[in-house]
Amino acid sequence: MDAPAAGHHEPSDPLDTGEAVAVTAPDGVLTGWSAGARRLLGYSAAEAVGRPAADLLASPLPGAALERLAGQAGWAGPVVLRDRGGRSVECSLRARPLATGDGRTGWCLEAVPAQDGETREDGRDTDTLLRWSFDQSPFALAVYDPEGRFLRANPRMEQQLGASERELRGLRITEHMPDPRFQRPEQAVDRVAATGVPEHIENHVRVPGEPYAHAWIVHVDPLKDPAGLVQGVQVAALDFSEQSAARERLALLNEASTRIGSSLDVARTAQELADVAVPVCADFASVDLLDAVLHGDEPAPIPVGAPLMLRRTAIRSHVPGIVEAGDLARYPAFSPLERCLATGRGTVHRITDPEVVRWLSQDTDRADWVNRNRPHSLMAVPLRARGVNLGAALFTRLDPTTPPYTEDDLRIVEELAARAAVCIDNARRYTRERTTTLALQHSLLPQGIPEQAAVEAAGRYLPAGSQAGVGGDWFDVIPLSGARVALVVGDVVGHGLHASAAMGRLRTAVRTLADVDLPPDELLAHLDDLVIRLSTGLETAAEPPTSDLGATCLYAVYDPASRTCSLASAGHPWPALVTPDGTVDFLELPTGPPLGLGGLPFESVDVELPEGSLLALYTDGLIEARGQDIDAGLRALRSALADPAPSLETTCDIVLKALLDGRPADDVALLVARTRALDSRHIVQWDLPADPAVVAEARSRTAAQLHTWDLDELAFVAELVVSELVTNAIRHAAPPIRLRLIKDRTLICEVCDASNTAPHLRRARIFDEGGRGLMLVAQLTERWGTRHAATGKTIWAELPLASAAPVAPTSGTT
Template identity: 45%
Template sequence: MDIDDAAEDARPSQVAAALIDRRGVVVGWSRAAERLVERPAAEVLRRSVLRLLTDPEAAHAGRLPDSGTTTLRCGSGKTVPVRYRVDGLRNPAFSLVLAVAADQAAESERDAALSRALLGQDSIGFVLRDADLAVVRSNLTRGAFAGPPLPVGSRLSDVMHPADAAGVEAALRGVLETGAPLAAHEQRVRSARPPYGEWSLSVSAMRTQDARGRPTGVAVLFTDATEHWQAERRRELRHRAAADIGGTLDIGRTAQDIVDTLVPDFADVAWVDLADAVLTGDEPPKTFGGGDLHLRRTAVRSADGPWPPGLLQPGEPVPPFPDLPVIRELQEGRTIVTDREALARGLTAAHLRLAVPEGGHSMITAPLFARGLVLGLVAAWRTDLPEPFEEGDTALLAEIAAHSALGVDNARRYTREHRAAVTLQRRLLPQACTSTRVMETTGVYRPASGGAEIGGDWFDAIELPSLRTALVVGDVTGHGLHATATMGRLRTAVQTLADLELTPDELLAHLDDLVFRLAGEADPAQRDVVGATCLVAVHDPVAGRCTMAAAGHPPPLLALPDGQVAEVATRPGPPLGVGSLPFEATTVDVPPGSVLALYTDGLLQRYGTDLGATTRDLTSRLAQAQSTGGDLTAIAQALMAGSGTRPPRDDAAVLLARPSPLEAGSVADWEFPADPRAVASAREAATGQLAEWGLEGNAFATELIVSELVTNAVRYAGGPVGLRMIRDEVLFCEVTDPSNTQPRMRRARTGDEGGRGLFLVAQLSRRWGSRYGQTGKTIWVEQEPAE
């Protein structure tokens, strides 16, 4: 470092000055010179400056060289090495000698070297700011570092985005006021003027002070960590995409997860367009080129909040596109980066309004490509984010789109299976509401909100002879098409067994055998999951009772007309498919106006996990709904609503039944001994009752039917013999005897004296049949009332 730099960079109070004439005589002496040489002005003035030198050669030369290093003799006898420079003045008779201690000059030289090194860096930024945080010195004056240039005198707000400038200024103010340095502080910076962009800087700052220790400004050092920040941001985005996308089997939710992942960290505006066929679970058409791509806007997201009204709105079809190269590249599975100007060259103004958001300057588009099919596309725009999409963003979106496509395809295939299962389930379930003169029923089925959803829950209301009704509710193990198909087989079996008029416990025993066989037919890996629970109840309106049996199924609830609601104390057997264990029947009075609620365990889960608490909640809800006097549909909906505290994870079915009273005098019954003379008494009783009901037109047929049935009972079964007649929309005639022998109709030969009884009964009636009780059997006959 030369004496010019030393004198310039040293503190002014440390630079000694002496004014000498042509002869080298000192005519002026500064206070700094007095301190440096420890000689007052009176001792030096009017004497040669050479007398202060310790170097005899310089003293004998007769003049002081223009610059250099020398040693001065101090007044205390010590010596001090100095660096000096002699400057000529406008008056040639005098010269100015400036000197500084050599060690201070060396320090200033090192400081200057450090300053030159910092100011010459192109990978480390250096900015010296004054107390107002204005730039004093910087190596960014010509934009040699990332970001815009920082000319001398500029402030933070002149080159940074206002929000970023406020944050940086607050941090530097803290350094200036407290003196505590800032070390490796991560700071995001967006440029307020060209070149626009966003950077991540690692900033360190320390306070500068004058000789008296007063703050003079802040020295700032920073390095560009943008590349590392972008790599970390992309890694986090990949991780979030892997965690958040594809976790649901709902197509719309999966598409929304895609745009929620991209905005606002990757882009300012994003959307997902899916093929119409994909939304319904089918495979998309294989198209190539422009035209109608059969796409629909499925999910959108804007960093500014509401979706811009000028863009294509969610749910709207994507209009036909011209045959552009970018369309073909997307259909080939490529990810495309473009901008507004490039799109304007190929699209109409109408297309641009729908496809380009306000302020959009860079666009990236990737196809959702899975199993050789283009399911749709994901597109993103940058509007507020200043930097355009680059190669790293292309690779990132391509990776996210590939992962997302698998999620969309899984959701599509589930939607197809779910739709098939729903269709099958709905076709297999009976009519939701039924109503006869003696029974009103309403059934409701609700799939679960997650998982496979559609399962094997079912209900049924089967009309039986003599105004009786079979009520059935069941739950097949598992979900999906397999469970639905198994449910259909069980429901068919229940209807067939119900037509045989078996008692509920017998019916479940036969159904248990069927499930056991189904398990044997299943794949060995699935045999343990083939099973079901079921509850069967048969209501007899004449007796006002309901007989029921359960196979591992929750007991029903009974709401009486007086408002009392209680759980029916059934004796449930094991679930269907266990085999070898009996089922027990329970009989309970069900007066007209009561509501009998049969349900699956999925309904209880809608109220919580504690079985006792959920049953109490369900009972309370039924009592409340029953007290309002609402119809069965409203009561069923109220029960199915649950507590609302948690989403249901299992499908649920509920069947409500409300018996109606029989018309007074519509039932007549008698009992006769096993005596042939009882046949005539039975005929007389039947015809008399028909006359009382005004059904004389049925008298002839009824006499023959009663005569044949009672005769067979007296002859083959013994007594007592019961006769019951029920008047309704049809005329029922029942004969009960203590025998368990199955009646059979046969064709009598010409010479036979008997064997024509049941044949006559069949010819005179609409239909006939028999059922068995605990002891004996009942043969019933239906007739159309004669007008």
């Protein structure tokens, strides 16, 4: 709009609002003058209009004001004017641009005089009270101009900043305090000056007037004139270090309750304590434990007055160069750690305390570290739980801006250590139980795969991670009669000592039933009955029932003579088969119920395997690792078995690495076996008529065959055994009768008949004519026994070869 015409304005004029208002043309000449302006400076409208506005200034405008006015932007700030009598008048001036008709910009100037002091009815000066309020405020107060420069500071602010108001005036915050952490309040002052919106921040810094860093609450508020323009910024800072420390202590204990004790591993729990302490309450923390604790044992009492040996178990530090975790540290009897363990109470020390100086004089490595990093204080607290000393923790402060430790710090750290000690002791107790269970588990597992000709085998057992504990998985390789072999994999439900003990009982039962030469389905049926009896307490009257006992099992019998494998499953995963051409598949078995359910049958399947086939038997912990889908686990197993390997041991390693990531979540048993086939030249058999006269022929055929095999030294004994077994079959059994000789690691003599009646040993009396035959066989052979088939039975005996290593004889099984 057009600038107002020059001249005196009557009270009805729009400029006469009671305020001191003037209008200038674009060239800075006054064109309007209000009555308020006349009252402020004494010039009439006739005297003021036409004069340059700059003539009314008692001092030049600030540079920032000139820059904004040159850019035709509004400005507000303090100025000093000169009235008609030449006196200085302090005012707050606000300049607003006005558009003129010719496209140029004039200015509307509004001046508000500084408030004169008011006097209360009791005669007290209000300004004096306000000044006292500013000077005596418990807050550290400062006032800044719109450019963020110091104008005023009360004595408390001067004390905190370590400078007088005169020294601070005209400086920005970071010009006096270059620490980058002071950029936050400076940026807050700039934002409040620009927006007029108050801000509140928390900052943890060391101000020049304090030796250590404090926690501050800083209120940044705008100072506005009656027109709403920001004329300055006020900062009020309050030290709330005590409240902040209390809040941090509560947060520390809360964090400790969630972070410490996440596992049942002693070393990891100790590391969690060190991690929680740094950097919240220490710059360096170490947790030192007695060696017995790391092994799960009960620590011995600490001798009074003797040096203390502790294992550096966990370290957390912001500085390098300290003894590595795992090292053994010796602490003299007068050292803080030994004292805190002896007394059961924590201690606070300055690094210059005599006992600390004496301790460092005997520990050169630690003394060198102290000289490099210059810590100023430390705390030593014991780790005790349930009346047992476990070790001690050392906390050290290095940062010179942090205060030395106090008794308040010690109380919170003692509570932290007490909570951690319970978790460490729980882990110690679990370690002891786990060690015992693992020892039992390994003693019950095969200590080596026995030598036999049917298969080449390798196995692995991996216990579960610390949270789950040792389980009841097992595998076994059992040599059977007739050069056959049984392959077993089982999984007892549950973890811990109970599962390991149950696994041992089931493995023993399987070996006993296998020695009877039961078919796989019958063996699983007998094993199922045993689990039911154990679950209901019927096995022994004195033993309580174990109602949660359950297991799965896969039992396979491989015959290298016929290359036939007979398998039966009790709720167990199917085995994998790798044929010689590299094809991998899973044998689909009629899976029976898990052991312990009872009432449902088991079924065997016979599979003919090419020589050199690979069978992989495993427990579900292998294919269900880390919670993955079972189909994904089977695909990974198929892929791992498809890769050729130089040995079965390597195959086991490949499978475990491909399917498991570190320690498994559940224990795992894996058994791989490569099948072999007996040389047909080492097997002969003859069908014999049920005629006593054929006994002599059987003996002669046996002698001739042994001569062919270069086993003449066995001919005499073998003829006696064959004669006895064939005679018994003719006298007491039914045809057809078959004699079979197998040259393996031993000489195996087998006589088959169609009778299900099993012979048994008995001691013949003096005048008995019979009863000595089987006793003679038992004495002359290494092993002998009977196995039953669907129709008939086979009586067998094994004679050691002269070139074979001697084997201790065992009792026969009938």
